[in-house]
Amino acid sequence: MSALDDLPPLREVIREHGLSALKSLGQNFLLDLNLTARIARASGELKDATVIEVGPGPGGLTRALLALGATVIAIERDARCIAALHEVAAHYPGRLTVVEGDALAVDMAALADGRPARVVANLPYNIATPLLIGWLSTEPWPPWYDSLTLMFQREVAERIVAAPGSEHYGRLGVLTGWRASARIAFDVAPSAFVPPPKVTSSVVHIVPRPAPLPCERRALERITEAAFGQRRKMLRQSLKSLGVEAGALLEAASVEPTARAEEIPVEGFVALANAWVTMRGAQKAHA
Template sequence: MDEKLPSLKDVIACYDLAPKKSLGQHFLLNPSVLEKIVTTAGDLSEYSVIEVGPGPGGLSRVICEKGCRHFYLIEKDDRAIEGLSLLEKHFKTPLTILAKDALEVSAHTLGDSPRKLISNLPYNVSVPLFLRWLEHIQDFDLLVLMFQKEVALRLKAKPSTPDYGRLSVITQLVADVELLFDLPPGAFSPPPKVVSSIIRVRPKKKPPTIDFNSFEKLTAAAFGQRRKMLRSSLKSLMKNPEELLEKAGIEPTSRAEELTPQDFFNFYQHWRLS
């Protein structure tokens, strides 16, 4: 670092970075919390590291301080780009700033493998982004992400519990998820109305092969009317759900919330071969 960086609050003031509700922005500025989040990702030195929605660059600074092979920052908010460019002048870590919507970027292709992705996700696009990354989870070594706590609980939820649903099934089929710690609203500027959770996601060593588009359609039909028996809820997707359920060893009177991710995969295989 050549000289002292302006504080995050000074960057926000200088570049008129008042958080925008439309972008789901809630900035995390506490240095110890930022350090704690990045530390959970382990050693970064040999990795391509990706961050989505860096805003004023709180996490970004810690990542640059620790160093990595190459750092990619994806930021949709044009106001933040000039402030993030300060990092290039103050740190030796090679970095690339992409002024783009993260939903339009194939994050799994950035840099060379191995890759780690570390982000405090904008609340309004967190689930769509995460599903995109799950589809290519084998291209990442690790993801450390911040979600609303209610979303984080869905990722880890077990069958026959209120939080269990489509997101639980898809996530647990291809990845292992750890809930690390919570962050209260007061940790952010401005404070959100919800508690946030930091999670760590690792790809399974031998995940089943699925076509994500088809599998999402299956889980959408199954959970779309979750109180209905599967023999009824799946009729919107296939002609003979009862027969296929029996072939997969699943009671046709079962409800979606009773099936494990593996049950869903077994049924998916029978459906795709029918």
């Protein structure tokens, strides 16, 4: 699918600009333009959409997004890739903005500037989870983005979409399930990348819930940290580190004291977090 946009094939772009993928930046370039178009389409209808892309590298996914009608804001930390991205921008006048910077430090809500936006990205593996947690922790909620369509290592993707009872269910699954619905759209074989990673990757599509169950995010994080930190233990044991009487906390949240973390649905963790906040407040009032 090198005829996607009349631009040179990606291998030629990489050779011309000397773009070897850097392990230190978690880079694995996607060169198959059929595949980048499939990732782009997994985010939904793109005509006139505003898309924020993280880690575009030589611009394979960027080109697919633009060819399908999106306006793209691409955030790239690797200065070596900027010239190649500017060549793509010249081919699509006024539709590609290249922001040189670290995605973990960029204010993406400000870049969206009030427009309905979505995030579509083949994320650098070394910052994928911190970025996702940041997006799920956005305040106020609902967030500035309409959806996230993101590439992760398969293992991380399974943790994001995991349901109670699954071996993959943990803190990341609870945080995601509380604030969003998530599904794995499709897997991507290592051979699709240059250099090929040692693991299969997955594209995950995440849509924010307009009205998640009321809960303090930090309290939910504290509860899940304690519960999954000792996931083999019953909750009456693992929640002892929370500074309140574990039995009373579990009773207040209507959660079985003999249950283990992996058995508790998101609603149960929210109930525990809210009960913990109430009990801590009562403790302070009596101190």
